Amino acid sequence: EAAVTQSPRNKVAVTGGKVTLSCNQTNNHNNMYWYRQDTGHGLRLIHYSYGAGSTEKGDIPDGYKASRPSQENFSLILELATPSQTSVYFCASGGDRGLDAEQFFGPGTRLTVL
């Protein structure tokens, strides 16, 4: 069954540590996205990708890097985690028409930075 999966589902990290959040999709979509969700802000776009090897900055990219090594996998990297990055992170995959395409979301990763 086509799906978007994320790992880990929960993560506790220390300030200054490196965190990698992983996303895998079996939808055969070219486009993938990383969002964070905080109370009062809805979902906000961090990074996105139009295909393997490409990454683009979203609305709030500072403090985050992204990596798209293959069609199926898209990672979000926090090189130096800070408490302000405590949030729920969602990955999504979409169609071939850029951000105009329907997006399908993973279950989310809850990250706590102490």
Next chain:
Amino acid sequence: GMPVEQNPPALSLYEGADSGLRCNFSTTMKSVQWFQQNHRGRLITLFYLAQGTKENGRLKSTFNSKERYSTLHIKDAQLEDSGTYFCAAATSSGQKLVFGQGTILKVYL
């Protein structure tokens, strides 16, 4: 102002009632998606519209790009409809998806 304004912020309905949610856009949008976020935090896609109206069971959504709004109508509300509903719209350049702040829906017996 906010590019996507979603109303109401919260909504309480008795089971069996009908109601609607609305998103207004500050600029012309190319498409809109509606999501339900359930109690486990999972985002479920309800509709994707580039124009017009779609229906799915007790749900109906309309997107009017020219008038800059979209609506989600819930008919005969059920307990399992409870959750947070989000609209998200793609800007005219197609390069950005902007979410509304969400509507918290609670359905009571």
